[in-house]
């Protein structure tokens with residue numbers, strides 16, 4: 001029987017929080033869209049070295065669709081949205097590691113916190129987290145040549161280490177403070193730090209742009225080039241504003257100071273640090 | 280490991296080159312792990328319409344040991360790209376890819392009909408660890424070659440002209456490492472690498488020495504191996520691997536080996552012309568002609584296939600150069616007074632001229648060397664490609680249309696640097712059985728392997744007779760190891776343990792009095808922890824030297 005995806009949504013509600021991480025790469029609109037409720041309930045998850053069923057841990061409502069909603073604290077459920085190409089996942093609760101890793105399209109929204117490796121090596125699509133996230137957002141997995149290649153990741157809270165490590169394209173914007181090594185070995189793309197970052201921002205970056213609205217402690221291998229009004233930021237601001245990430249324009253309120261580096265590599269990346277005019 | 284199943288395989292077309300059997304439909308009987316003339320009871324396998332081969336033998340591969348583990352640790356990206364094997368009732372879990380984990384190595388080799396492999400590069404210092412890993416590599420029988428051509432004790436003796444004592448040291452070392460043969464990698468070059476150099480000329484002294492040359496090391500080790508009566512000839516990775524114009528060194532090496540047996544490993548990497556990377560070209564014709572004239576030599580292809588892999592070799596200077604050429608990550612290991620090792624991940628690309636030439640040279644040598652009994656199928660796993668891609672090479676050898684199709688994918692500029700488009704030879708199934716089994720078994724001196732005659736080990740692979748040779752050899756219907764069915768209908772049914780093959784050459788035990796003080800002066804470990812005990816080798820089988 002050929003099923004068509006319904007317009008209704010599929011709702012999974014966590015029954016019990018797993019005592020060890022549960023791997024759930026089947027939880028993507030791509031995998032669920034054309035399945036019946038019972039087929040979804042029988043899909044495999046991996047708990048440690050054992051295989052379990054979706055309905056061992058989730059109540060399943062509705063047949064498969066392009067819209068998946070997950071209720072409950074799935075902070076120990078890894079790989080949700082892995083490799084998804086379309087559709088939408090909404091998580092009402094915390095999300096586990098590797099959320100949306102390798103995804104190339106569609107959207108993931110988390111109303112809660114997310115863990116490490118949000119959007120690891122993603123190729124496209126949108127991930128939005130209202131709360132805090134862990135480290136390695138949009139980063140390259142260990143050993144890989146490059147991290148995210150396109151797409152957008154928006155974090156409402158803070159984030160951890162190595163944000164955007166080896167990223168090539170795409171945008172990461174973080175409202176809260178970020179830990180060390182943001183943009184480590186960055187090759188392209190844009191990172192927006194609304195509240196700045198701790199140390200070694202842009203270490204070993206080759207290309208790409210890091211924008212910080214708070215002062216940064218710079219590495220000595222970054223050189224000041226100019227203070228100016230980067231017009232391309234208007235475009236970015238227009239696109240990010242609806243999500244609450246509007247960037248100030250240079251002018252009466254302040255200016256962007258541009259630094260180039262990391263000359264240790266050597267690289268031609270840029271750090272744009274917002275400097276408000278003194279009152 | 281010695282099975283007690285009684286089996287009769289009926290109706291299959293049997294290819295058994297060791298006994299001159301070329302595609303004859305006949306029954307094969309197995310009892311107590313051996314091929315027998317007849318059996319009374321037991322299970323019957325209907326192989327009608329199928330092809331029956333002796334179990335495959337890999338003469339040169341890297342499946343265990345410190346260097347391989349270093350590579351495994353260096354390439355997590357490769358593990359992610361590749362198949363994960365989930366543990367089940369029969370199998371352990373693990374990962375495939377360029378450097379499969381131990382258990383998976385056993386399953387994947389057996390899964391393509393291979394039942395014996397020779398781990399080609401083991402330093403004595405890490406032999407204990409290597410045997411531990413081989414113990415966890417199921418189904419297949421394993422032999423190892425111990426690295427000798429950059430061992431400082433051996434080189435010092437050759438420098439001093441003390442050939443006889445060098446021979447005793449080599450004999451002692453083989454037994455200490457519980458090895459089966461002797462490997463020589465870039466003779467003198469790895470020692471030179473410890474000074475940040477490589478050897479320059481084949482007949483120029485090794486840096487750090489005043490007299491001894493690569494040529495001396497090669498010819499002395501070949502002679503020592505013959506005088507120790509090892510079943511396998513010296514296993515030689517020539518100097519100048521991978522370098523443009525290295526054909527000259529390879530030809531000189533062949534000359535230096537006159538009068539001795541020798542196995543030239545991964546010949547593909549040693550058959551290049553040109554002066555630099557811009558005019559890099561194939562010299563397979565010259566190499567094959569000279570090789571054909573020297574019946575004392577055997578070789579293996581060391582073919583490359585396009586795609587991702589990781590290169591691992593004791594050839595430290597070469598690996599450093601490769602890292603500089605590609606910008607990829609590089610690992611370097613120093614193994615005290617014995618050898619070294621370099622690791623660099625690599626991608627062979629169809630549109631890259633150098634890679635296209637390398638791809639062609641591997642196939643050209645297999646097609647131009649006229650005696651299939653002297654050249655064997657290898658990729659120098661994982662250097663040229665992972666061993667589980669051998670069936671792709673078999674298809675390239677057997678299917679001319681497919682080969683031409685692949686040649687068309689090369690960059691056009693590559694075509695006047697290679698000979699492959701002019702070669703029309705196609706391998707027969709009989710010849711495939713030689714280069715994958717009977718030939719390498721003979722080169723290793725394993726008369727009971729690669730052989731379906733009465734009394735031989737019952738290592739058998741049964742394949743569907745598929746037009747697509749790659750498919751045919753990737754999915755055997757049955758694989759029988761030591762008389763036990765391990766693969767049935769393409770599935771692993773039984774994971775028997777394999778044997779550890781080694782030799783105990785004759786040497787004067789008093790040589791230990793000579794080695795001990797040198798060892799205690801220079802090494803970081805205690806001498807008494809150095810030799811590997813026989814019990815460390817799983818199901819050890821000490822093969823005769825005669």
Ligand SMILES: [Zn+2]
Pocket residue numbers: 339340341399400544545592659
């Ligand atoms: Zn090798």
